[in-house]
Amino acid sequence: MNADTAARLGVWQQTWRLLAAVALGALAWLFTGIVLGRGTSAQNSAWYSTGDPLVAVGCLVLLFWRRRFPFAVALVVTVGSAASTFATGASLLVLGSLATRRRPVEIGVVVAAYAAASLFARDLYAIAQARPALWLQISVPLLTAGIAATVGVAIGARRDEVRLLRDRADSAEREQAARAAQARVSERNRIAREMHDVLAHRVSLIAMQAGVLGHRDNLTTEEIRVLARGVADGSHQALEELRDVLGVLRAGPVGPEPPQPSLDRLPELVAGAQESGLAVTLTSTVPGTPPDVVGRTGYRIVQEGLTNAGKHAPGARVEVTVDGAAGDGLRVRVRDSGAARTGERPPSSGFGLLGLSERVGLAGGELDHHPLPGGGFVLSARLPWPEHGGERNA
Numbered sequence: 001m002n003a004d005t006a007a008r009l010g011v012w013q014q015t016w017r018l019l020a021a022v023a024l025g026a027l028a029w030l031f032t033g034i035v036l037g038r039g040t041s042a043q044n045s046a047w048y049s050t051g052d053p054l055v056a057v058g059c060l061v062l063l064f065w066r067r068r069f070p071f072a073v074a075l076v077v078t079v080g081s082a083a084s085t086f087a088t089g090a091s092l093l094v095l096g097s098l099a100t101r102r103r104p105v106e107i108g109v110v111v112a113a114y115a116a117a118s119l120f121a122r123d124l125y126a127i128a129q130a131r132p133a134l135w136l137q138i139s140v141p142l143l144t145a146g147i148a149a150t151v152g153v154a155i156g157a158r159r160d161e162v163r164l165l166r167d168r169a170d171s172a173e174r175e176q177a178a179r180a181a182q183a184r185v186s187e188r189n190r191i192a193r194e195m196h197d198v199l200a201h202r203v204s205l206i207a208m209q210a211g212v213l214g215h216r217d218n219l220t221t222e223e224i225r226v227l228a229r230g231v232a233d234g235s236h237q238a239l240e241e242l243r244d245v246l247g248v249l250r251a252g253p254v255g256p257e258p259p260q261p262s263l264d265r266l267p268e269l270v271a272g273a274q275e276s277g278l279a280v281t282l283t284s285t286v287p288g289t290p291p292d293v294v295g296r297t298g299y300r301i302v303q304e305g306l307t308n309a310g311k312h313a314p315g316a317r318v319e320v321t322v323d324g325a326a327g328d329g330l331r332v333r334v335r336d337s338g339a340a341r342t343g344e345r346p347p348s349s350g351f352g353l354l355g356l357s358e359r360v361g362l363a364g365g366e367l368d369h370h371p372l373p374g375g376g377f378v379l380s381a382r383l384p385w386p387e388h389g390g391e392r393n394a
Contacts, residue, residue, distance in 0.1 A: 014064075017063075017093060018060060018063060018093075020089065020093070021060065021063065021089035021090045021092070021093040022060065022089060023089065024088060024089030024092065025056055025085070025086040025087055025088050025089035025090060026086065026089075027089075028085045028086065028088040028089070029052060029053070029056075029085050029086040029088075031085075032048070032085045033048060051083070051084075052083070052084045052085060052086050053084070053086050055080055055083050055084035055086070055087055056084045056086030056087040056090065058080065059076075059077045059080045059081065059084065059087040059090040059091070059094075060087075060090050062076060062077055062090075062094075063077070063090055063093060063094060066093075066094050066097045066098075067097065070097060070098045070101060070106075071098060071106050071109075071110075073094055074094045074095060074097070074098040074106075074110045075109070075110060075113060077090050077091050077094045078091045078094070078095065078110055078113040078114045078117055079113060079117060081114070081117050081118075082116070082117035082118075082120040083120075091114060091117070092144070092145070092148045093148075094110075095107075095110055095111070095114060095145060095148045095149055095152065096148045096149065096151050096152035096155070097152060098110055098152065099148070099149040099150075099151070099152025099153045099155075099156065100152045100153070100155050100156030100159065101156060102153055102156050102157070107149050107153075110145075111142065111145040111146065111149060114141060114144075114145045115138055115141040115142050115145065117141075118140075118141035119138070119141070203234075203238055204307045204310045204311055205230070205234050205272060205273065205275075205276040205310065206230075206231050206234040206235055206238065206276075207310070207311075210231055226275070227277070230275050230276060234276075260292070260296045260299075261296065261299045262289075262290075262292070262295030262296055262298075262299055263284070263286060263289075263290065263295045263298050263299060263322065264289075264295075265299060266282060266284060266299060266302055266320070266322065267282065269299070269302060269303060269306070270282045270302075270306075270320060273306045273310070273318075276310065278306065278309065278310055278316075278318060279315075279316070279317045279318060280306065280318045280319075280320060281317075281318070281319050281320065282320045282322075283319070283320065283321045283322070283323075284320075284321075284322040284323070285322070285323045286322055286323060286324060286325070286330070287325055288325065288326060290324075290326075290330055290383075290385050291385070291386075293362075293363050294330050294363060294383045294384070294385050297359055297360060297363045297365065297381075297383055298322060298330055298332045298381075298383060300356065300359060301332045301334065301356065301360070301367075301379065301381050302320055302322070302332060302334055304334075304352055304353070304356050304379070305318070305320070305334025305336075305379040306318065306320075306334065307352065308352065308353075308377070308379070309334070309336040309377070312339065312377070313336045313337070313338055313339045313376070313377065314339055315339060316336040316337045316338055316339055316376065317336065317337045318334065318335070318336045318337075319333075319334075319335045319336075320333070320334050321333040321334075321335075324383075324385055325385070326385050326386070326387050327385070327386065327387035328385065329382055329383060329384055329385050330382070330383040330384075330385045331380070331381070331382050331383075332380065332381045332382075332383070333378065333379070333380040333381075334378070334379045334380070335372070335376060335377070335378045335379075336376050336377055336378075337375065337376045338372075338375035338376040338377070353367075353369060353379075360381050360383070363383055363384070364383070364384045365381055365382055365383035365384060366381065366382050367379075367380075367381045368380050368381070
């Protein structure tokens with residue numbers, strides 16, 4: 001049995017092949033009967049009318065297993081055709097079927113067997129007529145078998161080509177589906193990071209401002225008004241940002257993404273945190289403008305540090321330090337002094353530092369975060385800033 005054979009034939013495909021073999025064999029059998037004529041012996045007449053067709057029926061039955069045991073069936077049917085002119089069609093069909101495997105040794109053996117069977121079949125019936133030359137007796141069967149083998153080889157090559165094209169199409173579909181799935185996962189991760197970086201920070205500021213309103217009784221009217229306005233403005237901005245993200249999820253991006261924040265927006269970020277009640281100081285000594293990826297990653301580091309400080313260290317003093325230069329790298333450090341008051345903390349997703357670590361890793365930098373011995377927490381990172389990357393769009 002060959003595992004590489006073609007797919008199983010349907011009923012109609014099997015039927016018309018068998019009918020073709022029967023028709024071809026019947027022609028050979030009738031031609032033999034015409035040549036024998038009325039003067040044939042009783043022995044030849046009995047074999048011609050009974051034995052010859054019975055052997056052909058056996059060969060035709062064996063054709064049902066030609067694709068499971070191609071070489072064995074081809075050899076048996078070809079040898080059987082030596083005793084039956086009616087089996088000529090079956091032998092040619094099985095030879096063509098074997099040739100679809102395109103194995104020269106098997107094809108050569110069966111072709112030689114077919115030629116030998118043809119020579120034996122001429123002596124099966126005592127035909128009273130002059131015999132042709134030996135080379136003609138050999139060349140005609142070889143030519144017939146060669147045609148059948150050539151057709152089989154061509155069919156096998158075509159089957160392999162179709163199978164290869166189908167496999168390539170299936171592989172291309174699988175690869176396309178995998179790329180689409182990967183793109184969806186990447187886009188979800190990107191959106192998740194943006195939602196955490198933007199919305200989490202915005203909501204944390206709102207929670208801090210609301211917490212100040214709820215825990216301090218000595219606020220002046222102006223301070224209360226400022227905090228309330230900060231809560232309202234922050235809520236409005238959070239809704240706008242959430243609407244933008246949901247729009248992308250529903251319809252996909254329809255235009256260029258808005259510019260991402262960089263180090264030049266750190267004062268604005270720190271000012272927002274100060275308005276929410278967080279005591280933040282910013283020290284930045286960065287000459288020039290870092291590349292987009294470096295600047296954006298540095299901004300997100302500070303944003304995550306301020307968000308965590310607001311969540312886990314209410315009332316703490318926070319120091320933000322940013323320094324570095326082209327060729328020396330960018331260093332970002334966010335340090336808080338620890339919680340100065342207790343109170344209910346807003347819920348935490350637990351993925352902020354994990355996502356930040358991935359972002360820093362993609363930028364080629366290193367992230368470090370740990371609690372300090374005397375209280376507080378420090379978040380620091382070092383990002384590469386190559387000498388030739390001093391321009392934003394370099």
